[in-house]
Amino acid sequence: MKILITGGAGYIGTHTCVELLNAGHDILVLDNFSNSKPEALERVGEITGKFIEVCEADLQDRATLESIFYQNEIDAVIHFAGLKAVGESVEKPLKYYHNNVAGTVTLCEVMDKYNVRNLVFSSSATVYGENNLVPFTEDLPLSATNPYGRSKLIIEEILRDTAASNSNWSVALLRYFNPVGAHNSGLIGEDPSGVPNNLMPYISQVAVGKLPELQVFGDDYPTRDGTGVRDYIHVVDLALGHVRALEKIVTDRGIEAYNLGTGRGCSVLELVKSFEAACGKTIPFKIADRRAGDIAECYADVTKAERDLGWKATFGIDDMCMSTWKWQTLNPTGYEVTKKEITV
Ligand code: NAD
Numbered sequence: 001m002k003i004l005i006t007g008g009a010g011y012i013g014t015h016t017c018v019e020l021l022n023a024g025h026d027i028l029v030l031d032n033f034s035n036s037k038p039e040a041l042e043r044v045g046e047i048t049g050k051f052i053e054v055c056e057a058d059l060q061d062r063a064t065l066e067s068i069f070y071q072n073e074i075d076a077v078i079h080f081a082g083l084k085a086v087g088e089s090v091e092k093p094l095k096y097y098h099n100n101v102a103g104t105v106t107l108c109e110v111m112d113k114y115n116v117r118n119l120v121f122s123s124s125a126t127v128y129g130e131n132n133l134v135p136f137t138e139d140l141p142l143s144a145t146n147p148y149g150r151s152k153l154i155i156e157e158i159l160r161d162t163a164a165s166n167s168n169w170s171v172a173l174l175r176y177f178n179p180v181g182a183h184n185s186g187l188i189g190e191d192p193s194g195v196p197n198n199l200m201p202y203i204s205q206v207a208v209g210k211l212p213e214l215q216v217f218g219d220d221y222p223t224r225d226g227t228g229v230r231d232y233i234h235v236v237d238l239a240l241g242h243v244r245a246l247e248k249i250v251t252d253r254g255i256e257a258y259n260l261g262t263g264r265g266c267s268v269l270e271l272v273k274s275f276e277a278a279c280g281k282t283i284p285f286k287i288a289d290r291r292a293g294d295i296a297e298c299y300a301d302v303t304k305a306e307r308d309l310g311w312k313a314t315f316g317i318d319d320m321c322m323s324t325w326k327w328q329t330l331n332p333t334g335y336e337v338t339k340k341e342i343t344v
């Protein structure tokens with residue numbers, strides 16, 4: 001199949017490009033590089049030995065989108081393109097609604113016009129809001145606690161309305177839990193700009209000496225060690241989940257949400273311990289106040305994805321930490337190093 005990948009130069013997009021190419025699909029990446037670098041796609045080419053067709057454009061550049069669908073026999077779209085910084089979304093909600101929501105509407109309009117109605121969408125476990133009924137099943141009531149999360153929720157609803165209006169639409173709403181880790185080549189990984197907001201890249205930058213210490217946001221949650229529990233999932237497992245979802249939507253029509261997680265929770269302190277084992281260093285940390293908006297526990301019920309997609313996460317926390325550390329040490333400044341400096 002020929003797949004259009006929006007946001008394919010990003011963290012999850014690059015890993016998914018690798019797995020799609022490995023599975024024998026053709027891909028075309030559309031990215032405006034607002035949060036990524038072209039170098040990332042060169043590395044995808046290096047890993048797979050394949051040429052990556054790239055179109056540098058914004059999702060809302062309708063003329064370019066139309067020319068892509070006009071000139072190519074696109075079978076399906078995997079839609080990663082979106083802004084994802086929770087804090088920034090609180091400060092600039094319109095930027096998030098414009099980019100994420102309006103961008104998705106433009107994409108779907110063009111898909112509809114060119115009769116391409118197979119779509120895999122990057123949703124998030126954030127749509128479960130402040131629910132505390134772990135493990136989260138797909139049928140829980142949904143809500144949002146910030147504009148980023150609300151943009152995902154609104155898009156899910158737009159896609160449900162769209163699928164209800166025309167039975168030719170086939171949509172998978174993939175609700176990611178906490179994607180971490182990197183490809184085992186050490187060539188691609190997460191390259192956050194500025195100080196990371198998320199736990200794993202923060203720990204990794206403390207380990208490499210870029211940041212002095214980790215602040216653990218709260219040790220008084222009702223969890224086994226008092227720190228927040230999350231369902232960390234290896235990005236390669238997540239990428240393989242997209243390949244399975246794609247194969248599913250082209251055979252069974254309709255719209256379905258799937259949790260992509262491991263089904264297992266890991267606390268902040270447990271992740272620190274695993275990372276220390278992976279990197280052979282001590283991670284200095286101090287206990288700080290809870291972070292506003294955080295919940296105690298968040299992990300997936302993965303029964304539906306296992307049953308309907310035939311997909312199951314296989315990597316454990318140790319693999320996630322070791323691959324993150326390999327990526328971090330080989331690429332201390334992310335994609336800024338030239339690939340010639342890398343020896344794997
Ligand atoms: P990322 O920022 O690394 O990748 C997103 C890509 O989309 C980037 O390459 C960026 O340049 C591109 N992009 C953004 N807006 C665009 C636009 N208007 N036009 C064209 N390209 C655009 O993020 P990621 O971690 O790979 O996440 C991918 C998707 O998964 C996002 O939609 C994100 O909200 C969602 N998601 C991510 C996580 C996570 O923890 N990483 C968790 C849940 C959901």
Ligand code: UD1
Pocket residue numbers: 086087124125126148149177178179197198199200202214215216217218227228229230268291292293294298
């Ligand atoms: C965050 C986002 C969420 C997004 C998810 C995956 C917020 C409020 N939520 O959630 O919308 O879907 O990432 O991208 O930003 N922690 C620390 N110290 C740190 C960083 C984090 O102790 O420096 C703790 C947090 O309190 C939490 C856990 O580590 O218990 C994981 O945090 P993080 O990686 O930011 O993910 P989420 O909180 O799940």
